[in-house]
Amino acid sequence: MGIENVEKDPAAELKRARRGIIWSLLPQIPTLVRLFLARVLGLSETARYIDLETDITLTILRSMLGTSKPQPVGKTQGMTLLDPGVKGRIWIAKAVAEAPPERGVREAVMSVIRSMSDSEAQAAAESLRAPDVVPVEAEWTGYRAGVASDEPLPEGPEGQKYEAMVKECKNATTVLYFHGGAYYLCDPVTHRALVKRMAKNFGGRVYSVRYRLAPQHPFPAALLDALVSYFTLLYPPPGSMHEAVSPRDIIFGGDSAGGNLALALSQLLLQLRRQDVAIPWFGADRAVPLPGGIAVLSPWLDIVQSLPSWTKNSKWDYLPPPSLHEKKPPPPDDIWPAKPPREHLFVDDAFRIHPLVCLHLAESWAGLPPVWVSCGWESLADEDKYIVSRLRADDVSVVFEEYEAMPHVFPAVVPKVAQTERCMQGLTRFITAVRKDPASITSSYTCIKAKTLEEVEGDVAKLTPFQQKDVFQLAYSRVGREAPLPLVSPKL
Secondary structure, X not given: XXXXXXXXXHHHHHHHHHHHHHHHHHHHHHHHHHHHHHHHOOOOOHHHOOOHHHHXXXXXXXXXXXXXXXXXXXXXXXXXXXXXXXXXXXXXXXXXXXXXXXXXXXXXXXXXXXXXXXXXXXXXXXXXXXXXXXXXXXXXXXXXXXXOOOOEOOXXXXXXXXXXXXXXXXXXXXXXXXXXXXXOOOOHHHHHHHXXXXXXXXXXXXXXXXXXXXXXXXXXXXXXXXXXHHHHHHOXXXXXOOOOOOHHHEEEEEEXXXXXXXXXXXXXXXXXXXXXXXXXXXXXEEOOOOOOEEEEEOOXXXXXXXXXXXXXXXXXXXXXXXXXXXXXXXXXXXXXXOOOOOOOOOOOHHHOOOOOOXXXXXXXXXXXXXXXXXXXXXXXXXXXXXXXXXHHHOOOOEXXXXXXXXXXXXXXXXXXXXXXXXXXXXHHHHHHHXXXXXXXXXXXXXXXXXXXXXXXXXXXXXOOOOOHHHHHHHHHHHOOOOOOOOOOOOOO
């Protein structure tokens, strides 16, 4: 199934994809039998922490992602773009962030990329494709109260739907949300349930961005789309359905690769502010403010997958090991391998360890507004703990919640478990504090125990064993390069 087929007949392709998923479960029966036996015989370590339904879900995902025959990238991508439609207690108003006539946003992004590049990236800077500035689609998302779960979305112009959504908002908080999916999968349609839940809890609205996906649009296309979307909220282009949103009321949000994008946008803004840059935007030079806060779920920061938890935490997660793509590459299709060829789906080879790609390699986060981070016992745990420690070392207020035995982006994968509800409560508390009293937010580390949800406070300063020189050496070694020396390791 190619992407063009999704566009021609999405309903038929959705039915076909659902049938395919059902058939793909049949080979998992032996794996599930082994799971049941291990739990019955008391041989399952996971049974001590997670319920049977969660264990089954993770086992199936792990098996399908790790052992199934790889599919062409375009086919896999197309399946995740299918729109099941909108019904029930959710408002969706489709919007478009129009491209400005000026090219200042692109020049700002490319200038920062060049200024943060190491020697190899600088040498390749001329060949880095500067993406076009294009209109960026998004979905305004909010909670729709008082309707049945199968109630369809009312017909009518998108502006009417937007106004109806705003009437149900209890405050002005707006989450600028970037979905996950390894930068080449998924869409706002795949994350509607998650962002609706967020909007319901904090009482505001979510602007969920349909940024351009790799491999067709590699770095920095998504980052440029993120900046255009942020400026659209701040400085609405002519004809926009929304009024200007104060930066104090905006929170960057995202999961997995979307968490990477939220933090990449934040780092980009820090760099632009340090350079005192104003960006031409629809006829006026606009300032570059910071948002009120940043909230990320299991952010994917180590794009080259160099830190140890990518392998040592595999039994708690469903993500495949870093070696899988090398051992079982997807069959070629129209979009992959790329032309010219590169190693990574998302980024050209010379920029794989650029600080706007591997965010844990960024030199400084000083000046950032409060940040909330959550993760589980997952493959990304090392990088998430490390970035929390780096934020604290740079005097950023950072609230970190670690969920015992939970997998990557568990609120989306196992939405009904108690840990997900607790995670959403923690996120809501943070968003509310950003709105009411951001100065009250202080750095903290809380471990939420499995099953009991007991909260154990820890020391943010002791989260990670890694120093800056360690993560640089691991990342550079992963791509076959020697890390720049000397590196000064901050006290984490």
